[in-house]
Amino acid sequence: MELFLLFMTLPLLGTSLPMPQGLQNLFPPPYVSWRARAGIVGGEEAPQKEWPWQVSLRKQKDEREDALWMHICGGSLIHPQWILTAASCFPDMREEPSNYKVQLREQHLYYEDDLRPLSKIVVHSSFTSKTKGADIALLKLKEPVQISSQVQPIQLPAISQNFSNTECWVTGWGDIYYQENLLPPFTLRQVQVPVLANHHCDQLYHKVSTVAESVRIIPEDMICAGKSDNGICEGDSGGSLVCKVENSWLQAGVASWVEECGGIPTHPGVYTSVSKYLDWIQKNIQ
Numbered sequence: 001m002e003l004f005l006l007f008m009t010l011p012l013l014g015t016s017l018p019m020p021q022g023l024q025n026l027f028p029p030p031y032v033s034w035r036a037r038a039g040i041v042g043g044e045e046a047p048q049k050e051w052p053w054q055v056s057l058r059k060q061k062d063e064r065e066d067a068l069w070m071h072i073c074g075g076s077l078i079h080p081q082w083i084l085t086a087a088s089c090f091p092d093m094r095e096e097p098s099n100y101k102v103q104l105r106e107q108h109l110y111y112e113d114d115l116r117p118l119s120k121i122v123v124h125s126s127f128t129s130k131t132k133g134a135d136i137a138l139l140k141l142k143e144p145v146q147i148s149s150q151v152q153p154i155q156l157p158a159i160s161q162n163f164s165n166t167e168c169w170v171t172g173w174g175d176i177y178y179q180e181n182l183l184p185p186f187t188l189r190q191v192q193v194p195v196l197a198n199h200h201c202d203q204l205y206h207k208v209s210t211v212a213e214s215v216r217i218i219p220e221d222m223i224c225a226g227k228s229d230n231g232i233c234e235g236d237s238g239g240s241l242v243c244k245v246e247n248s249w250l251q252a253g254v255a256s257w258v259e260e261c262g263g264i265p266t267h268p269g270v271y272t273s274v275s276k277y278l279d280w281i282q283k284n285i286q
Contacts, residue, residue, distance in 0.1 A: 044189065044190060044191070045187045045188070045189060045190075046107075046171055046187070046188040046189060046190040048107055049149070049150070050190070051105065051171050051188070051190065051242075052077075052105050052149070052150055052151055052152040053076045053077040053078070053105070053151075053152060053153055053154035053240065053251075054074070054075075054076065054077075054104075054105050054106075054171055054188060054239075054240070055074065055075035055076060055077055055083050055085070055102050055103065055104060055105075056071045056073075056074065056075070056102065056103040056106060056109060056173065057071070057072055057073040057074070057075050057083075057085055057089060057100060057102055057139070057238060058070060058071055058072065058100065058101045058102065058103060058115060059072050059099060059100055059101075060099070068110070069101055069113070069115055071103075071109050071110075071173060071186075072089060073085055073086060073089035073237045073238035073239075074171075074172045074173070074236055074237065074238040074239030074240070074255060075102065075139065075238045075239070075240075076153075076154050076239070076240035076251055076254075077104065077145070077151065077152070077153045077154065078153050078154055078156060078251070078281070078285075079153055079285055080144035080145050080147060080153065081140055081141045081143070081144040081145070081285075082138055082139065082140055082141070082285045083102060083138070083139040083140075083141070084136070084137075084138060084139075084240070084251070084254060084274070084281070085136075085137050085138075085139060085237075085238035085254065086130070086135050086136065086137060086237045086238040086254050086255065086256055086272065087123045087124050087127035087130075087134065087135050087136055087137040088127075088129075088130040088135050088237055088238075088256065088257075089137065089237055089238050090121060090123055090137060093123050095121070097117070097118035097119055097120055097121050097139075097140075098117065098118075100118050100121070100139070101115040101116060101117055101118065102115065102116050102118065102139065102141070103115055103116070104116065104145060104151050105150055105151055106188070107187060107188055108185040108186055108187055108188075109173055109185075109186035110186065111185055111186075116141055116142070116143070116145070117141070117142045118139050118140060118141060118142065119140050119141065119142045120138075120139070120140035121137065121138075121139055121140075122137060122138040122139075122140070122284050123137045124136050124137065124277070124280065130256045130257045131217075131257060133219055133221045133222060133272070134221065134272070134277075135254065135256040135257070135272045136254055136272045136277050136280075137238075138281065138284050138285065140285075154240060154242060154249060154250070154251045155248055155249060155250050155251070156250065156251055156274055156275075156278060156281065157245075157250040157251065157252060157274060157275045157278075158275065158278075159275050159278050159279075160275075161245070161250065161252075161275050163195045163223065163243050163252045164195055164196070164197040164198075165194070165195065165196075165197070166194075166195045166243050166245075166252075167192055167193070167194055167195075167243075168192070168193055168194075168195055168225060168241055168242060168243035168244075168252055169190055169191070169192050169193070169241075169242050169243070170190070170191060170193055170225065170226070170236070170239060170240070170241050170242075170255065170269070171188060171189065171190045171191075171239060171240070172188070172189065172236035172239040172255070173186055173188060173189070173236075191226075193225040193226040193227070193241070193268075193269070194225060194226070194227065195223060195224070195225045195241075195243070195252065196224040196225065196268055198218050198219075198220065198222070198223070198224065200224075201218045201224030201268055201270075202216055202217055202218040204267070204268070205217040205218060205259070205267070208259070208267070218270065220273070220276065221272065221273050221276040221277070222256070222270050222271065222272060222273055223241070223252060223253045223270075223271045223272075223273040224268040224269065224270055224271070225241055225252075225253065225268060225269055225271060226258075226268040226269040227268065236255045236269075237255050237256065237257075238254060238255060239254070239255040240253070240254065240255070241253035241254070241255065241271045251274050252271070252273070252274060252275075253271025253272055253273055253274060254271055254272040254274065255269065255271055256270050256271055256272050257269075257270050258270060
């Protein structure tokens with residue numbers, strides 16, 4: 001399932017923040033009716049000072065100069081000038097970096113924007129579709145960011161790092177349940193998720209698939225995490241799966257796909273395994 005967010009006549013409830021001007025023009029009260037990839041199933045609001053590597057990838061709604069830069073995917077800061085995200089966030093791999101901007105750690109989408117331009121987009125050359133792997137991409141900022149307590153890169157794991165049976169965390173602004181959208185003020189959400197062994201995840205997906213048992217649905221460059229009542233949902237593509245190992249936060253995965261979120265116990269979320277692409281990452285950010 002594509003990780004899209006569809007707002008359909010959504011009441012503007014539960015927000016005490018004034019609606020930003022760009023949103024007021026798009027969403028006249030009391031309804032909104034726009035479509036974008038934009039929290040997390042079974043989660044809660046993230047504390048203001050947590051997850052300093054969280055990124056929102058933006059694209060303009062239309063070609064008007066004053067058009068809103070809409071959230072389409074998540075991402076993570078891994079270097080003062082580089083962001084890790086999903087290749088599936090770029091359906092047209094030939095698009096120019098100027099078509100995109102990023103927002104570093106923000107508690108509420110659109111309410112505190114300080115968008116930064118990109119100078120380069122690197123989509124993995126082996127990517128064809130998210131279910132076939134290599135769903136990973138790098139974004140280069142035009143200027144390096146100033147590292148602070150609010151904005152910090154996430155550490156990448158060692159090639160040999162195994163996260164199976166580890167309790168990890170995922171964050172994002174996606175749906176909070178299947179076909180249940182995140183309401184304004186679009187607060188960043190978090191949820192703890194268990195990482196499954198790949199062979200176990202592959203077995204679970206085969207139970208609801210017509211794919212032959214001899215064909216891997218979950219290959220070694222993917223990692224599974226979450227249960228029926230927690231994990232990624234529509235709108236969380238590109239976000240980070242992070243695990244605390246010996247007091248250090250490591251990025252285990254990049255949110256990629258899920259068959260259905262919040263309702264089918266046999267469908268955990270699927271992420272691109274960062275450790276399997278370390279050489280590719282390091283080669284491209286040098």
